[in-house]
Amino acid sequence: MESKKVSESITVMNELVLPNDTNVFGNLMGGRLMYWMDIAAAMTASKHCNAPCMTASVDNISFKNPIKLGNVVHIEAKITRAFHTSMEIHLMVWGEDNLHQYRYESNEAYFTFVALDPNNKPRLVPAVLPETEQEKALYDGALRRRQLRLILSGKMKPNDANELKAFLNS
Numbered sequence: 001m002e003s004k005k006v007s008e009s010i011t012v013m014n015e016l017v018l019p020n021d022t023n024v025f026g027n028l029m030g031g032r033l034m035y036w037m038d039i040a041a042a043m044t045a046s047k048h049c050n051a052p053c054m055t056a057s058v059d060n061i062s063f064k065n066p067i068k069l070g071n072v073v074h075i076e077a078k079i080t081r082a083f084h085t086s087m088e089i090h091l092m093v094w095g096e097d098n099l100h101q102y103r104y105e106s107n108e109a110y111f112t113f114v115a116l117d118p119n120n121k122p123r124l125v126p127a128v129l130p131e132t133e134q135e136k137a138l139y140d141g142a143l144r145r146r147q148l149r150l151i152l153s154g155k156m157k158p159n160d161a162n163e164l165k166a167f168l169n170s
């Protein structure tokens, strides 16, 4: 299976925060943002492997700054690395105030997707070819993040996580 570049599957999504999207403080609801992030990440995963994909896990999402009513939510989803049937997607989210022409960081997260075959069973995905320095750094870190999330979900024994152990002991 031929490797694919990160740039081949980037998704950029923009949404306007309307009153129905907000909480009692007049800011974007966290749950609505996670819904949009899931969609953006799923589009990147499916585009990378040309198959339908399921969300397998979501790493810690920390909300740095709330996004205000009337601002634009700008989401960028990029694949960092593919393993056998799973792919890690990195999401960056900004709020944009188009009237005053500035943007602010809202949050960042990693989602894991699994590609499915026509019988809804996991299927192999193409490898990722990182090109830029940032893509290479995200690619390198992906193996450790995968080991940590598999340990936390009870799917890997800590003793088997060699790269993570080496990193923690360095």
Ligand SMILES: CC(=O)SCCNC(=O)CCNC(=O)[C@H](O)C(C)(C)COP(=O)(O)OP(=O)(O)OC[C@H]1O[C@@H](n2cnc3c(N)ncnc32)[C@H](O)[C@@H]1OP(=O)(O)O
Binding pocket: 038, 042, 053, 054, 055, 056, 057, 082, 083, 084, 085, 086, 087, 112, 114, 122, 149, 150, 153, 155
């Ligand atoms: C787009 C959406 O919103 S989809 C809706 C929400 N998502 C769902 O309902 C998914 C429900 N879960 C499932 O269907 C299954 O658990 C699946 C498809 C995610 C995984 O199926 P499993 O039978 O567990 O497959 P299996 O154990 O062989 O693992 C398949 C891959 O998933 C990875 N995986 C499984 N669980 C996790 C997890 N919790 N975190 C990260 N990766 C995981 C495995 O490491 C493996 O990756 P690899 O092939 O690259 O090594």
